[in-house]
Amino acid sequence: MTTNFIKKIQAIITQNIGIGSSSEMIAYYGLTSKSELQYRDIIAFNLYKELKDEFLVTREWNKCDLAVLDKQTGEPILLIEFKVCYNVDLYKPSTINEYTTAIKNDIQKSKKIGNKNTEIYSIMFIFKPEEMIPDNLKKIVKYSSSINSGLKKFDYKN
Secondary structure: OOOHHHHHHHHHHHOOOOOOOHHHHHHHHHHHHOOHHHHHHHHHHHHHHHHOOOOOEEEEEEOOOEEEEEEOOOOOEEEEEEEEEEHHOOOOHHHHHHHHHHHHHHHOOOOOOOOOOOOEEEEEEEEEOOOOOHHHOOOOOOOOHHHHHHHHHOOOOO
């Protein structure tokens, strides 16, 4: 795999989770849903736009979040798995262990469905909520109790 290809992939992923998204949109997804799929979809579409002449970009290929396939052979060139969490969850050793195990399992799964030439990535988005979720938003913000519990643990002030 060429260095230019990898640099192109990295640029798309690091440009605010893909061209055409905003920090407001990213925060909205991060607070109101299990946002892993939305981020994957943004990245997948932007990779598709950039790579469609040479590669196939697909989601949920063989249960892998995102795959870039050789257009001629269908062989996996790149496999990416995504995880999303809040920084306030990572104070618990059990949560760190849970994410570490999940990432290791994703990598093992990717190794099984890829080949010796397949690039394998695991990307973890970590959100940093900075304010307590008020009562009137607790049914809107997906993990409000976890966020508030973590913020209390770190003694954040509203």
